[in-house]
Amino acid sequence: MKTAIVIGTIVATRKEEGLVGSKLLLTQPVNMSKEPIGEPFIAVDTVGAGIGEFVMYSTGTASRNAANKPKSSIDAAIVGIIDGYDIRTDLFDDKK
Amino acid sequence: MKTAIVIGTIVATRKEEGLVGSKLLLTQPVNMSKEPIGEPFIAVDTVGAGIGEFVMYSTGTASRNAANKPKSSIDAAIVGIIDGYDIRTDLFDDKK
Amino acid sequence: MKTAIVIGTIVATRKEEGLVGSKLLLTQPVNMSKEPIGEPFIAVDTVGAGIGEFVMYSTGTASRNAANKPKSSIDAAIVGIIDGYDIRTDLFDDKK
Amino acid sequence: MKTAIVIGTIVATRKEEGLVGSKLLLTQPVNMSKEPIGEPFIAVDTVGAGIGEFVMYSTGTASRNAANKPKSSIDAAIVGIIDGYDIRTDLFDDKK
């Protein structure tokens, strides 16, 4: 699973049936310093994530599992809202 | 799911059976400013997308689900036409 | 699906059973100007593609579907020979 | 499977059901010199890995298999703790 911040929403009236009824969130991958890495993509919300929230997302079959829509065209989903984390930042000091 | 713009069509007479009858669209991945990112690829149309339209696409099993051709060699499909979106562009101001 | 040009063949006597009987083509991904992008890889032929032909390929489960070998170790297959295409090259003029 | 070092843990109260009960480890991909390559991601622990340990991880269906949660939204899992390895570093000398 990877980390991201929800940055917006998408409206698409003509869309594959399996996407109907799912909230389409514009999602910006970020690193653990919450800096953007790569381009935004579209994920289905499965945990009630709001704009600006720091989240976990899954891709592929995992995302359809999260949305409980195995036969849909979903290939990315928000699967968790991150409350907190701890990192041992010293682990690579000898490599710097 | 990711964003793209449909830029053309492909003609392939000799092709895998599962592709027969599907419209093969030449698709250019773009970011949210509709700037090209990466190389064009070929996606099956499942929502009646036209040339120049801003679309959502899925890859892998999701794309075969969208085309309703689980046993085909489809690995990318257009699954939505984007009407509009909103983005909170201020979310990363402190990171610039 | 992505575009490539077939550039050669591979001989591998000791190989996974599911690959036996399949033609192993050395395949160079190319863009729509037929310029090489990335490294060559090995794909199973499913449409009678020859050396130098401009083709479409699929990866993952799609490739095993194309070869009709769902239990094999195939993860890339040539699934179409491209006769022609049209591209609206003006779509990004305002972005240049 | 790829190599990584476990660098921390993630806390996410609101998360997809299939993730409940699984330890969420912050995982830094590393090369064989244990130098960071790419961004950290979140993997489910399946072998009792601790912070700082040199591990193997799998992604996609393999990760759900490791966690024995095929219907979950898991898409990455720690699947082994590396005790040791040997590398023939001379194999590419003629290429340098």
Place this chain on the structure above:
Amino acid sequence: MKTAIVIGTIVATRKEEGLVGSKLLLTQPVNMSKEPIGEPFIAVDTVGAGIGEFVMYSTGTASRNAANKPKSSIDAAIVGIIDGYDIRTDLFDDKK
């Protein structure tokens, strides 16, 4: 399928059950000139590949198929030993 050279072995006593009994080979992706491209990874051997051999590998479900362990956490496997190959190197001369 992609090309690589086997460069070593990995020892991991604590590992996912499905990996037990499989030989874990340290595998360096290479191009057709046998130059390293990207980082080494770990693949299960399914064809008796030895250190230094030029091989083909598959990833994802294809790798579990090759190892005949569909429920394991394997996501990469060596699936062929390359005896020889031919390449039409002139195909892109006009592009240089």
